[in-house]
Amino acid sequence: MKEDFLHYVWKYSLFSFDDLQTTSKENLIIIKPGLHNVNSGPDFLNAQLKMNNQLWFGNIEIHLKSSDWYLHKHEEDANYDAVILHVVWEDDVTIFMKNNLPLPTLVLKNRVNETALKNYNELFSTQQRWIPCQKEISFIDGIIFLNWKERLFFERLERKSNEMIILLENENNNFEAVLFQLLVKNFGLKVNGDAFLRLAKSIDFSIVRKIGSNEFQLAALFFGQASFLEDEVEDGYYQELKKEYQYLQYKYKLQPVSKNQFSFFRMRPYNFPTIRIAQLVSLFCLHQNLFSKLMHIKSIEEFYNFFLIEVNSFWKTHYTFEKESKPSSKKMTKSFIDLLLINTVFPLKFLYQKSRSEVDESEFLGFLEKIKPEKNSIISKFSKLNICVKNAFDSQALLELKNTYCASKRCLECAIGRKILQKS
Known part of the structure; x- marks a missing residue:
């Protein structure tokens, strides 16, 4: 499992909210999960929580293991002083804040939606595939795929223009x-x-x-x-x-x-x-x-x-x-x-x-939409996966999908990957 999966789980609340408690047995209510931070610093900013009926505003940091906090030397970085909750898959060590109090920690290991976890393991299987979702991509809802292709096309256009x-x-x-x-x-x-x-x-x-x-x-x-x-x-x-x-x-x-x-x-x-x-x-x-x-x-x-x-x-x-x-x-x-x-x-x-x-x-x-699609090995392979490529809009979007998302396994940032993770 990768840490970005936990980011995805937290962002889209794909875990059980029943009887939420920190490792210190504090009752926990998540009011706002915060804004996903793709730059340096805590993973989610400006979150809003309630612990033991006390309202907290601050940031969320996410790790696979609690000990990653020390591994990444966050205790030496002032950017992490405003972290109000440590979200982990596995709690292997207690993390202390600068006031020597334990950092409130939420363990997700037994709370994540089992179907989402199964779908994630299938998507990120070590089995050799041309793209991770090649078994499912042709079944994605047409409207979702069209909207995502538009986004991909303009991302490609933006990158080229930049x-x-x-x-x-x-x-x-x-x-x-x-x-x-x-x-x-x-x-x-x-x-x-x-x-x-x-x-x-x-x-x-x-x-x-x-x-x-x-x-x-x-x-x-x-x-x-x-x-x-x-x-x-x-x-x-x-x-x-x-x-x-x-x-x-x-x-x-x-x-x-x-x-x-x-x-x-x-x-x-x-x-x-x-x-x-x-x-x-x-x-x-x-x-x-x-x-x-x-x-x-x-x-x-x-x-x-x-x-x-x-x-x-x-x-x-x-x-x-x-x-x-x-x-x-x-x-x-x-x-x-x-x-x-x-x-x-x-x-x-x-x-x-x-x-x-x-x-x-x-x-x-x-x-x-009025230009013929490009002819190359990538477009040919998408066609073999029953993906319709009618024009250059389709081919440009698919080239961006393959080269920018599939090649780097950025499935959690991809509308197709997210849809597959959410399937029942």
């Missing part, structure tokens, strides 16, 4: 500059994401603003900074880009990143770094004030149309500078645009709305 705060601070709250960095990073996908982010950080966004309307200069800047213009290639377009980049490099004192950071190995040609950079050039050339425009889009169809761009004619017949290929449009696929929306645009939009205290939760839910 990761962007540092970038925003570094760019003096310039959302356009942060969007530039994040979009470039996510154009690199998992394999080249870090390399693309380094590329973005090597270019001051003010330069992109200055030359953004000039597709040729922007291409020279991006490909030059990625060190793709350092070879000897006998192609007129390549030579012109190389010459233009040399001018830009001198003018803006640019330091390119290493080309060796970009991977082409075992990648589909459409995901080659060269193609993704070409798409970025077209995107930032076509849309000035990209962030502002994205923030005003109100439908998923508008987003798809927004990212519907044409690459330079050179790239319609090339995947790299060195070799010509069969003509193809090199347009971004819907699935790729979905990744950009989910991982970049929506979290940044959420952060922006939050900074203005005008978060529109229904708008985000509406967007995700």
